[in-house]
Amino acid sequence: MNLSAAQYRELLEVALPSVVDADSLALNQRTLFVPDTHRLALDPDVAVVKGGRGVGKTVWFRSLQDHKLRDLAARAYRFPRLANAVAYPGYGAALDIHRYPGPAELASLMAADTEPDLVWTTVLLTALDVPELPRDRSWTERVRWVQAHPAARDRWLAEADDRAGMRSKVVLLLFDALDRMHPHRAVTDRLVTGILRLALDLRTRTRNIRAKVFIRPDMLSDSVLRFPDASKLTANAAELEWYPANLYGLLFHLLGNAEHRLSRSFRESTPIWSTHGDRHVPPNELTGDERLQKDLFTQLAGPYMGTNHRRGGTYSWLPNHLMDGAGQVSPRSFLRALITATRTTGIRYAGHSYALHWEGIRQGVQDASKLRVREIAEDLPWVETAVKQLDGTQVPVEQGEVVARWEAADLSRLLAVKPDVPEEGQVRTGPRHIDDYVGLIQELIEIGVMTRRADGRLDLPDVYRIAFGVGRRGGVPRVRS
């Protein structure tokens, strides 16, 4: 039997995580969703995993380090080799000075002109638990020690490789949060290059030790890839993609795994689920068949974004309006929009015949848009500083006008005012082109905040436009009452 509107709303309220930030989200076996598009990203032999904001880089970075979640992924993706992996963090957002240097230590290492390769090799040898390594010392001393013993370094690596091979294990060294290593983009680029060279080196020289680098596509620029055979890494790169079917798959997975009695009713009202322990796995139809998903979502949200089809259908409207300039929708935005949609409908449209009202969904998208802008402001403060200057304008806008506004605000100066020595844990990388406004525009396009129109003018996708306070040019004047 299908759930009523009120029951669906009740279930949505419990099932959707109130925190949608992967750094603080409690990961567990019930709620970890495994979209079919992410299989390649988990292959131990794939070193570079590209993904924009909020697409699950940190979720996988953390899940791979948890043996239960890793086993679960290995089972779901039929990847026995993954079940035999052991994973260590090589860098991440959390401070873990036993495993890798934090931003402050990285800053002083880089200030002392240390070779990034040497830093990451030291991190690797630490992960491999090489007994000779002085582990109770600072990273600077450890690095110096590794530098002083080049022959031993190669021997340890070979030995660790053999040990892993004998035990049929794969050792994975994971890298995440690369934009939180150093405030200066040029230095960050060198550190990233170091990580990538290590990844390539491991692939050529070992059989059972691999690096996996979770990275935003815009950070993987030509300048970090300027080393021999870099193309071998990028040709083999995976991408964490979310198609609408994956997003809805995630929603249905969460609805079927909520700690609520209605979760069971939901599972029973949909095609056969399979159960492993306390984890309920939705059938392929619910995670991959758009027609069936659309029917099911229509039970929750009704068919249209209004009283008729003129404003589009709910199923495609929601992800379509969360897309950034690169055509990507993050599950984080998607979930946030649904949380607000549920809440708004409950407060303002409680008597609606569906659990979600289209005005609620619209409100949800606006809220997700605000969240997105907040995230950008945290992660890439320079983006906020730059785009904020466009407040009150309308898109499409001439490039000349954008540049003129930036010049008037002296953006270069605003972007340059950044503490050289970062506060611990607060590091965020800046743009590549502080003084070159055209280059800055190009960077904004690469990260999906801006788009270029066919006539050369600049535009903002709605997910950023509305929250940044930018209008859209049109021919029909709005009647003010």
Add this chain to the structure above:
Amino acid sequence: MTIRFDDAWQGARQVAEEVARGGRDVVLARDLTGRISLILDDRASALPSEDQASIERRLSAVAGPFAAAMPTLLASGLFAPEVFLDSSDLGLVEDRRIGRGRLRTADRGAVGGDWTTTPKASDKRVTLYGFKGGVGRSTATFLLARHLASEGRCVLVVDLDLESPGVGALLQHEANLPEFGLVDYLVEAAVGNEAGVDLVVRSQIIEPVGNGEVWVAPASGRPRRGYDYIAKLNRVYVDLPAGAEGDHGLRFADRIHAAVEACEAEVARRSRTPEVVLLDSRAGVHDLAAVAITRLSGYSLLFAMDNPQTWTGYRALFRQWGRIPELARTMRDRIQMVASFVPPGGGEGEYLSGFRDRAQACLAETLYDDAASDDPDAYNPAPADDSAPHAPLPIVYTGELVGLDHVRSPNWYSSTLVNAAYERFVRGAAEFVRGEP
């Protein structure tokens, strides 16, 4: 320098804007000969005569030979000013704001008048229109009719392309066309002689299984000795003048409306009420197309190729509607762009995204709301919005249809290539017609 038609209007607009900015409501009007006058609303606050004289001098100077005999008129001097000033036909340029008056326009033209009449239309009628001809519209009409019939619908196709009829011949062998066509109905109805003019026939080419049917109302009757198409065509576009007592005359738009209703009634009589009526409209900014799009049909599929001429044409057309905000709001909900002749293969995605971008620019400038930064409720969908009218239904170019003689290749529409080329259009258009997202 000689003041030409467009210069006169631009100049007069500026004068009108200045007056409105001073806090007074104004309506800028242009008559059939292009002569311009400015109506000044002095009902709330009087206008000193020297101010009026100064405005009049400025207007006469910028409008030159296009200045009306009385370049300015006071609302208080009009007979029943509210009838004119409260009319919904006026185009809004700038609304009132603190300290500023409202500027509206009244532009009366002969051709194109039907583009801006307030629409009353039936949702079951769908117009297929292309600003330029030769975009594969008739083929698309044929395939859409076939698809809808395969879903069990009763479909009527009306060939409104009277200048170059086509879809009739696609849907029916010449020998089986009905005795009469639309032109016959129009000339007979003009003298009250339309009874018994049978002008629809069930297509024998599309033979759907199940309950579907396709009917066709061709432009011309079956060709035969003594059948003079051109003589009738010459007489269909006129408004019929009012006659003796009780006869109010009939405008061209009403004549076409009556003809389409007659076709629908005849299908209903001979089988059942058609669930979908496809109007294959002629190209260009012709009144016949205007009537079909704004007066008859609830939806219009607008065919376009991504080139500058096409967008200039559509821009001009949409601007007609955009002058009247109410009409703009209605029309933008009723139209859907179709990208015809999309290059096949690898270039498809790029072509379509360019198309979508330029279609959005064209629609935004003319029919979408001017969205301020603090107005999230304004309707101005972004280029990426899939549910917006500018997101095109694609038809892929297929060489197979070039120079096709459908009489000698009677099974042309069964070709896999043809069906693949039209598949997304047919599915999308069918959803649009059925009112599904």
